[in-house]
Amino acid sequence: MVKIVDVARLAGVSSATVSRVLNNVPTVDQSLAERVRSAADELAYRPNGVARNLRRQRTDVWALIISDIENPFFTAVARGVEDVAREHGFSVLLCNSDENRGKEDRYLQVAEQEQVAGVIISPNMRGSDVARLVDASIPVVTIDRTVRKPVDSVTVQSRRGARGATQHLFDSGWRRPACITGPDYAQTAEDRLQGYLDAIARAPRRMTQGLVRHTDFQEAGAVAAAASLLDVPDPPDAFFVANATMTLGVLQELAERGLKPGRDVGLVAFDDAPWARLTDPALTVVAQPTHEIGATAGHLLTERITGSARKRARHIVLSTELIVRESSLRHR
Structure with a gap:
């Protein structure tokens, strides 16, 4: 069985240096580390993981x-x-x-x-x-x-990202954006809600008073949240949704009602899911x-x-x- 001392002899270094290299200690000189690894490969050295873990x-x-x-x-x-x-x-x-x-x-x-x-x-x-x-x-x-x-x-920067997303909806001509976010005890949900509210506060009051729904970060909850918003007497004309999974629920509810993003409602999601660019139309996102x-x-x-x-x-x-x-x- 090949031992550390054998690797040290071939590499021309001490056994302690070999041990530091194999334990990924960053202070070892790079040229020495390369010699040790080369010697270990040449000798097909395999550390005894059980013994090493007992020591460390x-x-x-x-x-x-x-x-x-x-x-x-x-x-x-x-x-x-x-x-x-x-x-x-x-x-x-x-x-x-x-x-x-x-x-x-x-x-x-x-x-x-x-x-x-x-x-x-x-x-x-x-x-x-x-x-x-x-x-x-x-x-x-x-x-x-x-x-x-x-x-x-x-x-x-969840709050800043949400604020920019909501402001983008205003800049794009939408006048009454809503926010669907996670539970009010979740830090990320509250950060993204606060960003939305920041943008709402900067907008003229005649545009919107803000429409918010809390739900879990799941698709089914977002379906219900979107439905409740669309059923109010003066429904939103756009949505900022606090994660990609919930956005699937919003898209489902919009499709059920024959509403198309970009034509009938504006839509921005937090997170750039792999499918976001494949929807029709492609989804605007706050990418992390x-x-x-x-x-x-x-x-x-x-x-x-x-x-x-x-x-x-x-x-x-x-x-x-x-x-x-x-x-x-x-x-x-």
Whole structure:
């Protein structure tokens, strides 16, 4: 069996240097690291993972806990996380909490018991308790939402993106935009609602007083929300919808009533789902940098694991982009 000392002898370095390279310690000189990896490949060296984990009390696995695996936003985020993890020699265990606090708590418990190297989590809508991980000195990074504990986070400018989307509807000639958002206890739902209300406040009062519906972040709830808005005496002539999954419900209700986006109503969605450009007409969206969110979280976690991050929690806020397509442009 090939041992670390054999790799060290071939590479012309110490066994300690080999160990640091194989454990992805970033302070090792790049030329030395390349010699070590080349020697390890030549000798077909395979580290004893069980023994190494017993020494380090950590695995080479990250736990990625997301709140809705069916949401394409999280699929793209997961790819960003996985790309960075692989680059630094880690594997990713994907966990889907379904916005269920019980499931999420179970995954957090497993992450602690298995001594994962770190956790990236999309907190549930009511707020996640990551205290057990913090107490166990397991690095944590949150995405999409934040938690009360002082841990690193990656979010986007949801409020600004929603404000720009609603203002775009006004600029495109729509006069009475409505907002369909998530539950009022969900941070992202409230941020996007506040952005909508910011734009409403800037508009002349004669244009609109604002029409808002809260529902879950699911398709069925959005169908009911859109129906209730369209049934009021003075219905909206446009919609800002706070995520892509709910937008499918709005599109379903519009189709049921024979209303076409861009002709009869304006429509902007938060999130650029893979199908958004394929609808008829193509859907205007507030695009989040999904891969960048995941990759940034991965880099923050790597720095925590290697000890190269500053002590104070870091909060990275990324920009969104309004992508204008036909659904929001007024055509008569």
